[in-house]
Amino acid sequence: MQAELDAQGWAMLPELLEETECDALAALYGPTDIFRSHVVMARHGFGKGEYRYFAYPLPPLVQALRTALYPRLAPIANRWHQRMGMDARFPDDHADFLSHCHDAGQRRPTPLLLRYGAGDYNCLHQDLYGAHVFPLQIAVLLSRPGTDFTGGEFVLTEQRPRMQSRAEVVPLDKGDAVIFAVNARPRAGTRGDHRAMLRHGVSTVRSGHRHTLGIIFHDAA
Ligand SMILES: O=C(O)CCC(=O)C(=O)O
Ligand SMILES: [Fe+2]
Secondary structure, three states: HHHHHHOEEEEEEEEOOOOOHHHHHHHOOOOOEHHHEEEHHHHHHOOOOEEEOOOOOOOOHHHHHHHHHHHHHHHHHHHHHHHOOOOOOOOOOOHHHHHHHHHHOOOEOEEEEEEEEEEEEEEEEOOOOOOOOOEEEEEEEEEEEEEEEEOEEEEEEEEEEOOOOOOEEHHHHOOOEEEOOOOOOOEOOOOOOEEEEEEEEEOOOOEEEEEEEEEOOOOOO
C-alpha cells in the first residue's frame, strides 16, 4: 500500500468491508439525526446526486475505521509533508490530531455517505475544509458495480506543474476502498521532488443506485 501511494498518490484497499457491513451503512442513508447536514450537489454545482455528513458521535463502524486507519497513514502523511516542504506534522493518534482541528475551529465531523442514481455524477474536487488538512482520505464503495449500478466509476486526476492532467479510473468492487491524496502528493522528478495536485470525482451513473462512504480525517470549520 505504501509503495503504491508513493508511486501514484493512491492505492486500493481491497475488501475493507464485508457485504453485510456495506449494506448496513448504505441503509443508514436518510433524513435522520445521525447526520448533521444534507447536500444536494446540483444546488452547489458540485455535480448531481446527494450526500449527508454524519453527526458526532459517528456510527461505531465509521468511528472504528477512522480511528484504526489514521495511525497507518500518519507516517506516510509525515513523509509526504517532509518531501513537499510542508511544515505540518501529524501525531500518531487520531484523537490528538482532531483536538488540533477542534482548537482551530474545525469542529464539524466530515465522514459522509453519498448516494447517486441514474444520471448522477460527482465533479472533480478536493475535500478541503479549513487550514488543517490531513493529506490522505478514503472512500469505500458500498454498492456492487454491474449489479446495483452501471457507470459511476471513481476517477482521479493528477496535475503536474505546467503539464496536462492525467486521469485514472480506480476499479473498485463492493467493499473495496481507495486511499488517495486529498490535494497534493510528492512526485519524484529529475530535479528532485515536486508537488502534483490530485482531484477526485465520479463518472456518470448509467443505471441503478450507488452508495459510498467517505472518510476524511480532518474536521470542518
Ligand atoms: O462517491 C465517490 O466514490 C466519491 C466520494 C467522495 O467524493 C469522497 O468520499 O470524498
Ligand atoms: Fe470527495
